Amino acid sequence: MTHPAAAIELRDVEIRFETTTLQFDCTIATGGIVAVAGASGSGKSTLFHLVAGLEDPDRGEVRILGRNVTTLAPSERPVSMIFQENNLFAHLDVATNVGLGISPALRLTPADREKIAHALSRVGLEGFEQRLPPTLSGGERQRVALARALVRHRPVLLLDEPFAALDPGMRAGMRALLGELHAEEGNTILMITHHPEDVKALADRVLFLDRGRIIAHDTLDRFLERRDNAAIDRFLGNE
Template sequence: MTEPNAAIELRNVEVRFETTTLRFDCTIAAGGIVAVAGASGSGKSTLFHLIAGFEDADHGEIRVLGQNAANQAPSERPVSMIFQDNNLFAHLDVATNVGLGIDPALRLTDEDRKRIEDALRRVGLEGFGRRLPPTLSGGERQRVALARALVRHRPLLLLDEPFAALDPGMRTGMRTLLGELHAEENNTILMITHHPEDVKALADSVLFLDQGRIIAHDTLDRFLERRDNAAIDRFLGNA
């Protein structure tokens, strides 16, 4: 039975690799910003790929907004995912890259083009439609990727280290923008990060992974108070 107000449910999910098995079991409520943290190789990206449909579980059940996602292709799921490298096409201008979020075949109407302009305005890139990605800064490219996710209007947004390539000033600006857009969209955001500052600035709750297991699923306050796990202590910089 689906839990009320659940955006994502992972029920005894297993992914088996040659030398290890990852196991995920949790329920994520709708409407919040969830930081997903843990050391490299702990299973964070695999978790996202399972939710988005880019990878299949070997065992267990994944439910997205109450629906069993087993037979849903990535394009059929109510999920947008922004990758660390933006996944922008260098030879296509900014407006066209954003338009791919509406229709991969780029059969765009006048109303669609207005949506693209509005999304670029919302992320602070008004007038950038004709620019090519290689002419943009790292922060600007991330904003294009975010605009592309916005035009899709999916209720779940997965961000895989969205600020990794940004300097501290750009990180602060992107965190502010993401918080503002979340307040407007009222969507559910999961964000992989290796930086406690991102967690403290944006998250309502935290999923912490270690060696392919979810070892903590806490509110932000509870997570920041934890002193009972060495991996979490290392992440938070606790003595």
């Protein structure tokens, strides 16, 4: 029986590649911010792709908000995803890029245009509607991507290293913005990061992956106290 508080369930999920097999089994409650950490190649992006529907498992079941979505296309899942490279179209202005979150065909009503303006205002980009992405800073482009996710109002948001290209000052500002928006939206956020400071500043819980397995699924406090695994020690700098 599915627990009503579960945002995401990976039930005995297995995905096979040429040289390795990844296995995931976990339940993520609704409404929190979960950091997904681990060394490069540990399976973090694959886990995201399974939740988003960008890859299909060879075995097992993916459930979101109690519904089996294993065979659903990405567009049919209640999920938004922001990639490290933010996936903006360079030849389209900011408002149009955000509008793609409402209608991929860009059939936008006046009410939709108001939603776009409101979302841009919420991420600190009021008046940027006509700007083109190449004229923006890295932090501004990530805020456009966040605005696009906001107008979709999906209950699950996946962030794949959203601050990777930002300098420390911009990282801190984006973390603060994300925390504020999460408090307003009440959505469930999973965030891939290689930075312990992102985990400490934002996360309620931590999923830690090592060689295609989830080796820790802890509250933040419990995770920070761990001294029982070399990969976690390396990540936290405890060595």
